[in-house]
Amino acid sequence: MSSQKYAEVMARRGAIMQRALGLDYDQFELEGGVAFDYEGLVGSPAYDLDAVRRIQADFKVGNTPLWELPRLSQLVRQTAPHGQGARILIKDEAGNAAGSFKARRASLAVAHAADLGYEGVVAATSGNYGAAVASQAAMRGIKAIILQEVFDSPWRGQPEILEKTRVCEAYGAEVWQVTVGPELFYWHLITLEETGFFNASLYTPYGILGIETLGYEIAEQCRDQFGRDPAAILITHSGGGNVTGTARGLRRAGADPQIIGVSVDLTGLHMASDRDFNRKSFTTGHTGFGFPFTVNPDRVDVPRNAARGLRYLDRYVTITQGEVFFATQLLAELEGLERGPAGNTSLAAALSIARELPEDALLVVQETEYTGAGKHPTAQLTMARELGIEVRIGDPRENKQGKRIVIADDIDQVQAVDIDLKGLRRSYLGRIADKRPNRSLSQEETQFLADETGVSRDEFAALWDEVARRPIVKAQA
């Protein structure tokens, strides 16, 4: 058996991944180490959209309802300027097998693994994706191993992730529950090496292509049910797959709504900190993933991430934990839908952004997810209180990550906060500039970076100029 020392396992990462992905990423690399053929990568799966829809229909995924939330819209209008307060719609993705939009990603990843003849799949994920992979693997009759970050060092489990363990096991998966730390990836490599299974990563082209149907369905349903295109789509944003796949699907349908990413504000809490781990009441859709993934998408378990949020985001906002809990409560009590945490992140932002739009505009909350023990706000708030976090009603501006959760006391208190996308673009480019002391870029790289940051060539030239004038920082590993 090969060495299991941390550094030695990490050094084998390239070879392990190549075998576990069945895809040679080198073929997409372009000269210079900065640019790669992104469209070539995302376009590499040999399935067109119809084929994807067929696979999903066969495996209990997709064609979820798009509901209008008239009572929430009416509530927003009570405090909105006259004539404003958009029609809020929600795509009920909880109806997918395993209860979230992640089934769209898993359906393709697992289909691909089965096509390639792998005996099983491995996914390192504490989220809904694990449940989705386990459920899809169950239907394909192949094995699933899910690795989850569940406990802090006193073995206190994050309630939502404990529920994810249960649900993955319900679908017949082998589940490893690990303690806090990036060594989850190390354990992932060892598991792939020992089993020879497929790495059903969230970030392969399959994981993105599967979501395109979601954007496509939204465009179709808005046209069929409401006779027009949506003005804006709100997308809970973390690793970037949700934004990327949905935006691509909308484009395929010829729709061009504003793409708005939404993350729960968890700034100040460290993602790899044993202490902070359970002081977060959200396990995904938050800034702890949203910010770093947007600025540096390739920090993932595959050589190149097919999820690249900055390419597609027109706007990016944050919302506090207490505002999401408020939205969750209203969705249940006013609209009769009890749904899970991450999906309600974009719903909370909708209660704020609807105020800015005219009454006849369609504002789409792009997903829901299932709820249950551990995922419910009451489970999270109980845990928060046990850890000494104050919970109260009031003005969400008084929220303090890891110290105080403030449940909004009125509808007009819910206020999404705009994140400066230009600042994120600068951070992205700063990282590249640090690798290029002479600041020179080829034509190909210039086009790539303009696409990567979602700006025109002219805007890019100005941005790069700004970034290039900064002092040279030592290149980061």
Added chain:
Amino acid sequence: MILKPGERAPGIPADTASVPFAARVRGFLVTPARRGATAQVRTQADRVASGRLRAVLPRNPADFGEPSLELLVVGKAMKRRLYPPSRPDPHPTLPQRGREFGQVEGER
């Protein structure tokens, strides 16, 4: 334990670096064993994992926690906003904080 404190990834926060990296998995016991003893389990993916047996028939720990008075109060307040009461409300004020939410056993 998978990695001792000194064997962990470089560059992690000090609080995490000072504790081990550990993992748990469930499965069918390969041979009967007692809690606390070294044992082997066969997992759902038909692999064998060994380690200290920490629980037999481990109970599912996730639950719904305590009710949240804060959420119940704002839910009610927003319903009042949307459906203003047609008669004067006999209980117009709602508790704002604390533990003023309970359950009684009914009697006549």
